[in-house]
Amino acid sequence: MKLQLALDLVDINGAIEVVKEVENHVDVVEIGTPVVINEGLKAVKEMKKAFPDMTVLADLKIMDAAGYEVSQASASGADIVTILGAAEDESIKGAVEEAKKQGKEILADMIAVQDIEARAGELDQLGVDYICVHTGYDLQAVGKDSFADLAAIKKVVKNAKTAIAGGIKLETLPEVISHNPDLIIVGGGITGQEDKASAAKQIKELITQG
Ligand SMILES: O=C(CO)[C@H](O)[C@H](O)COP(=O)(O)O
Numbered sequence: 001m002k003l004q005l006a007l008d009l010v011d012i013n014g015a016i017e018v019v020k021e022v023e024n025h026v027d028v029v030e031i032g033t034p035v036v037i038n039e040g041l042k043a044v045k046e047m048k049k050a051f052p053d054m055t056v057l058a059d060l061k062i063m064d065a066a067g068y069e070v071s072q073a074s075a076s077g078a079d080i081v082t083i084l085g086a087a088e089d090e091s092i093k094g095a096v097e098e099a100k101k102q103g104k105e106i107l108a109d110m111i112a113v114q115d116i117e118a119r120a121g122e123l124d125q126l127g128v129d130y131i132c133v134h135t136g137y138d139l140q141a142v143g144k145d146s147f148a149d150l151a152a153i154k155k156v157v158k159n160a161k162t163a164i165a166g167g168i169k170l171e172t173l174p175e176v177i178s179h180n181p182d183l184i185i186v187g188g189g190i191t192g193q194e195d196k197a198s199a200a201k202q203i204k205e206l207i208t209q210g
Pocket residue numbers: 006007008032033059135136137165166167168185186187188189
């Protein structure tokens with residue numbers, strides 16, 4: 001199990017400052033969708049320049065023109081690029097093909113997918129590297145979580161790695177860990193804490209203990 005830090009509500013400099021604090025405790029740094037919307041792929045480029053050895057994920061949540069968008073994110077230094085699991089199969093295939101060509105990985109985000117189990121099985125066959133169950137901010141606000149979805153995809157996914165995101169905090173981490181996903185994505189559970197390094201360290205330690 002690896003830990004991904006999601007950076008959503010910061011600018012490029014703010015993102016780099018947070019990573020300086022927690023880099024020893026995280027495996028992957030995510031440039032979140034709001035950051036990409038505000039700052040473009042320059043944010044990915046600057047993060048990779050500042051931390052060349054860190055795995056950087058560009059949370060583009062691609063819906064169309066997938067091959068092209070993956071190529072652009074790859075050129076900016078992204079190691080992993082996200083596509084929406086709800087995208088057309090042709091888009092998923094385009095993303096996977098381009099990522100393979102560039103030696104990168106694709107994470108399919110299951111946000112807003114209705115039949116999680118069926119779509120996870122299809123995405124697995126289409127060759128994505130990660131399938132991520134995700135309760136976005138708008139559903140977190142009405143008290144939803146993704147624990148049942150994680151258990152559902154674990155039953156059908158044979159090749160891809162599994163991931164979970166959305167409102168995960170130290171308190172909810174044991175339940176997440178009990179499902180043994182390959183990647184645990186935490187944003188506000190680290191960035192919203194006064195002592196970010198300590199939060200990241202505690203989360204990483206729990207994950208490492210399994
Ligand atoms: O992709 C996202 C929102 O769409 C976030 O990066 C993801 O939900 C993780 O952040 P948090 O732990 O704060 O929910």
